[in-house]
Amino acid sequence: MTVANVIQKQLERASWIRRMFEEGIRLKAERGAENIYDFTLGNPSEDPPPGVLATFRRLANMNTPGSHGYMPNAGYQEAREAVARRLRQETGVEFTGDCVLMTVGCAGAMNAALKAILDPGNEVIVPMPFFPDYQFYITNHGGRMVPVETKEDFSIDVAAIESKITPQTRVIILNSPNNPTGVIYSESVLRDLESVLQRADHTIIVLSDEPYKSIVYDGAKCPEMASIISNCIITTSWSKKWGLAGERIGYLAISPRLPEAEALSNACTFTNRILGFINAPAIWQLVTIEAPDESTDMATYEEKRALMCDGLARIGYDVRKPQGAFYIFLRTPIPDDLSFVRTLQDEGVLAVPGSGFGRGGYVRLSLTVPRETIVRSLPAFARALANVPKGS
Ligand SMILES: Cc1ncc(COP(=O)(O)O)c(C=O)c1O
DSSP: OOSOHHHHHHHHHTHHHHHHHHHHHHHHHHHOGGGOEEOOOOOOOSOOOHHHHHHHHHHHHHOOTTTTSOOOTTOOHHHHHHHHHHHHHHHOSOOOGGGEEEESHHHHHHHHHHHHHOOTTOEEEEESSOOTHHHHHHHHTTOEEEEEOOOTTSOOOHHHHHHHOOTTEEEEEEESSOTTTOOOOOHHHHHHHHHHHHHSSSOOEEEEEOTTTTOBSTTOOOOOHHHHOSSEEEEEESTTTTTOGGGOOEEEEEOTTSTTHHHHHHHHHHHHIIIIIOSOOHHHHHHHHHOTTOOOOHHHHHHHHHHHHHHHHHHTOOOOOOSBSSEEEEEOSSSOHHHHHHHHHHTTEEOEEGGGGTOOSEEEEETTSOHHHHHHHHHHHHHHHHHSOTTO
């Protein structure tokens, strides 16, 4: 046996992703890629803003001596200061460059933070549905995931969270705007959570996973988690905001209001290194200093969201518009989402079952497909709905 038992078990738990991917390849080969509508991927469809690419090219061409080497483990001080400056403006909280760590995407930031915080057996509360990789990030570092139900509209249920707190609870992961539901957590619900955390008899950290923060619709604004929650660590990346998930650039920022913030920052710099992430991509760190205000064009996502939601509602689906991120979490017409995913597949539509996110009865559809795919897929969605066995 060469693969560790624990990884073998995780592979089996994650195997639905692989199966879906393989099924997609098979269907595309069988029926022609143009007849398959693949809504499974979360890869941003918009290219990076031109200003970001121009900055990247200019910096790469400068080829300054030493610019391809290691820098201090936490990243270029200037990049860290630039992040802290922006966070001070946005949150009103006195973030400093010393509590910012440049990371390999948001996933790198989350893993560095969890490794620095968790001892074996510590618990991490995660509202359901959730980004499936959280369960693996948590077990990577000896933690135990404690899932907690959300309300009917997928907003967080503070009383339910409070009921799950034990002496072992160290972290609550919040992801707003949320993948997969598209929900933005309101300021009032976050204030209620802050009261609970302030009453707790030990420090519980909110790990605020924010890669979709700037992807919002109808002029919505995502409340600043760090302004409301004292014990907050922000983890984020430019993966979605700039559409460059493959470049792996993100950061982790520790609120100065968190007890022992400086010690935790040192610990995260160390865990980032020993996890093998030393260091965040050098050139992209520099790009983040120079092109901070660039953002992906939301008009395209807005249009695709309207096209998809209105189209599905016209057909007869029970659809809720996402407030942010680029997914639609669609209620399935039958409770068995895995069965409905197969019905959709028969019609050439590939979707991710909600069960994979810890919430059956839904499928996730990604808006990162071309507009044309949405238009051409709607008749297939209509056929799938018509094919659902009556009374099921
Ligand atoms: C909720 C959530 N958190 C974290 C990540 C990881 O982001 P990154 O690619 O920047 O590591 C993703 C990626 O899809 C995500 O959806």
